[in-house]
Amino acid sequence: xxxxxxxSPSLSVQEGRISILxxxxxxxxxxxxxxxxxxxxxxxTFLISISSIKDKNEDGRFTVFLNKSAKHLSLHIVPSQPGxxxxxxxxxxxxxxxxxxxxxxxxxRLTINP
Amino acid sequence: DVKVTQSSRYLVKRxxxxxxxxxxxxxxxxxxxxxRQDPGLGLRLIYFSYDVKMKEKGDIPEGYSxxxxxxxxxxxILESASTNQTSMYLCASSSPGIQTQYFGPxxxxxxx
Numbered sequence: 001x002x003x004x005x006x007x008s009p010s011l012s013v014q015e016g017r018i019s020i021l022x023x024x025x026x027x028x029x030x031x032x033x034x035x036x037x038x039x040x041x042x043x044x045t046f047l048i049s050i051s052s053i054k055d056k057n058e059d060g061r062f063t064v065f066l067n068k069s070a071k072h073l074s075l076h077i078v079p080s081q082p083g084x085x086x087x088x089x090x091x092x093x094x095x096x097x098x099x100x101x102x103x104x105x106x107x108x109r110l111t112i113n114p
Numbered sequence: 115d116v117k118v119t120q121s122s123r124y125l126v127k128r129x130x131x132x133x134x135x136x137x138x139x140x141x142x143x144x145x146x147x148x149x150r151q152d153p154g155l156g157l158r159l160i161y162f163s164y165d166v167k168m169k170e171k172g173d174i175p176e177g178y179s180x181x182x183x184x185x186x187x188x189x190x191i192l193e194s195a196s197t198n199q200t201s202m203y204l205c206a207s208s209s210p211g212i213q214t215q216y217f218g219p220x221x222x223x224x225x226x
Contacts, residue, residue: 101172107156
């Protein structure tokens with residue numbers, strides 16, 4: 001059972017526009033959410049996170065929004081740049097998982113077109 | 115700077131071979147994790163360890179085992195490699211109480 005879902009396998013956005021990546025989860029015990037970015041042949045790198053006590057967190061061009069009632073989070077990238085082309089994974093964690101295990105979504109491949 | 119290294123970037127093995135994947139972190143992290151990444155499936159947790167000599171099964175442990183004899187090193191063992199274990203293997207580490215995990219570059223394993 002996929003507890004974290006990224007329903008869009010791919011997304012194509014023009015350079016300079018906004019990229020919006022979406023993620024849904026089913027486990028109401030998740031209380032911390034993260035986004036990772038992955039280039040081919042490299043490991044994922046941490047991008048931004050949000051605790052369930054917040055509904056928004058911003059870091060430069062990246063903003064994550066959390067809607068707990070809808071069990072939905074999104075990552076906004078503004079403005080999008082060619083270097084943002086990568087696979088983006090959302091991940092979720094619950095306190096009761098010990099060792100802070102993460103549950104990952106399937107990933108969304110973002111392509112920024114010049 | 116945080117660093118997680120994996121012993122090989124690419125490996126080609128034959129069905130039935132015993133395969134060792136090594137991971138080393140230099141951040142003095144207690145927690146270490148092994149994932150595999152497959153297209154359309156994201157990252158799936160195989161095993162993790164929260165202390166030396168401690169290990170716990172993740173979501174897909176079948177066909178794998180692990181070893182953690184030292185804090186900085188976490189090994190993934192494929193006892194008898196099969197073609198369905200062809201995948202990208204990713205190691206990660208984290209501190210207790212901190213959700214952010216730091217990943218190594220990955221090992222792409224091909225089992226023929």
